[in-house]
Amino acid sequence: MTYELYYWTGIQGRGEYIRLALEAAGAPYRDVAREEGDGILSKVSREVATPSFAPPFLRDGDVVVGQVAAILLYLGDKLDLAPAEPRLRLWTHQIQLTIADFVLEGHDVHHPIGAGEYYENQKPESLRRAAEFRAQRVPKFLGWFEGILARNPEGQTHLVGDRLSYADLSLFQVMDGLAYAFPVLMGELYPRYPKIRALCAAVAGHSRIRAYLASERRLPGNENDLFRHYPELDAKA
Amino acid sequence: MTYELYYWTGIQGRGEYIRLALEAAGAPYRDVAREEGDGILSKVSREVATPSFAPPFLRDGDVVVGQVAAILLYLGDKLDLAPAEPRLRLWTHQIQLTIADFVLEGHDVHHPIGAGEYYENQKPESLRRAAEFRAQRVPKFLGWFEGILARNPEGQTHLVGDRLSYADLSLFQVMDGLAYAFPVLMGELYPRYPKIRALCAAVAGHSRIRAYLASERRLPGNENDLFRHYPELDAKA
Numbered sequence: 001m002t003y004e005l006y007y008w009t010g011i012q013g014r015g016e017y018i019r020l021a022l023e024a025a026g027a028p029y030r031d032v033a034r035e036e037g038d039g040i041l042s043k044v045s046r047e048v049a050t051p052s053f054a055p056p057f058l059r060d061g062d063v064v065v066g067q068v069a070a071i072l073l074y075l076g077d078k079l080d081l082a083p084a085e086p087r088l089r090l091w092t093h094q095i096q097l098t099i100a101d102f103v104l105e106g107h108d109v110h111h112p113i114g115a116g117e118y119y120e121n122q123k124p125e126s127l128r129r130a131a132e133f134r135a136q137r138v139p140k141f142l143g144w145f146e147g148i149l150a151r152n153p154e155g156q157t158h159l160v161g162d163r164l165s166y167a168d169l170s171l172f173q174v175m176d177g178l179a180y181a182f183p184v185l186m187g188e189l190y191p192r193y194p195k196i197r198a199l200c201a202a203v204a205g206h207s208r209i210r211a212y213l214a215s216e217r218r219l220p221g222n223e224n225d226l227f228r229h230y231p232e233l234d235a236k237a
Numbered sequence: 238m239t240y241e242l243y244y245w246t247g248i249q250g251r252g253e254y255i256r257l258a259l260e261a262a263g264a265p266y267r268d269v270a271r272e273e274g275d276g277i278l279s280k281v282s283r284e285v286a287t288p289s290f291a292p293p294f295l296r297d298g299d300v301v302v303g304q305v306a307a308i309l310l311y312l313g314d315k316l317d318l319a320p321a322e323p324r325l326r327l328w329t330h331q332i333q334l335t336i337a338d339f340v341l342e343g344h345d346v347h348h349p350i351g352a353g354e355y356y357e358n359q360k361p362e363s364l365r366r367a368a369e370f371r372a373q374r375v376p377k378f379l380g381w382f383e384g385i386l387a388r389n390p391e392g393q394t395h396l397v398g399d400r401l402s403y404a405d406l407s408l409f410q411v412m413d414g415l416a417y418a419f420p421v422l423m424g425e426l427y428p429r430y431p432k433i434r435a436l437c438a439a440v441a442g443h444s445r446i447r448a449y450l451a452s453e454r455r456l457p458g459n460e461n462d463l464f465r466h467y468p469e470l471d472a473k474a
Contacts, residue, residue: 114369132351
């Protein structure tokens, strides 16, 4: 079975959380809009019984599912990227939802007034929002992730259990995005979170992920993406 | 088994999505902070193996789960408020995640610069964000909900299947919040979405929900809540 991922071309974006899961599992998939263009996204959305409010969405035979966390909930079972035990499976999902919140805040730093206006038209507001993001929000989120790694009874390089999960892959992706967008901030903060660093190093060293990151399928960061490098928004915490 | 809900006192907030599910099912629960004060929230968070990034969280014996959508995923099974069929169960969850996105945008209208500053210190920014919210975002979300109601093969007063689900309850709660915060806007828009209206009327008429809404357990809206009535942010779309 070949999975079909539907997501905008040209950015990592929210699609990347799905790509990392598919790539880590070595699952066959098509990145449909990269083959057929972005027009396919709305076309398919009009046709299916369960249209996603926005990309990404995934098609697996008769199943069409949207919302990153719901897609990963589904793939976690299919690709063995989540614990089988229901309580840990739910905890993995809870962590993923927290990552989703963090990602959205990372986006809203450069679009505090709304996604409908260009960054250039909301720059003063972005400067204010970025200051709070750097000083309050990033340390709060990273402290939480470091803390739950420390509390994981089965080891501290995985968020849940003793094996790779989709949440580990997603945390890696967030940290990669933060490093791209906020090199000054992360140069200061990152050393304070040794468990997150160890997790990210383990993910980056995973054989299939390493191959993916070196491939042309992995797009570089850019200023249309969720995490954007605007130097004026970056500073120490 | 008595469920324990942990959430801030004084507001409906995100806790209300959980309360509505518990109330609709007639499930026994304690609203712990309302009995013991807000201090219990951080105390319990420090003690458990799966601490939530923020309230609400739910305790059910040994299970402690946070994030509204994850709590409802869990309760949907336990309280029979979601379809049993896996594909529809996933679709219900996907809808809930879209509701969560909508709720957050409803909050950010009055806190575009960040939750760390008072509304009074981000009023001009809120005015700009509210204009986009009214003209673009609310119609886009409501159109999506109306559309999936129209596509539900099992009936159009439920988002999924032919019975009440936690997603129906949550959509009711969002609409109630919007009506509170944006009476002018919703006076204009709401008549355009007859299926959402029928769903909300059905939820409000549900015997246990009707009793709950008339009880002292249901707090009135206020300007510490997610949805706030600031007349300067309200206008036609």
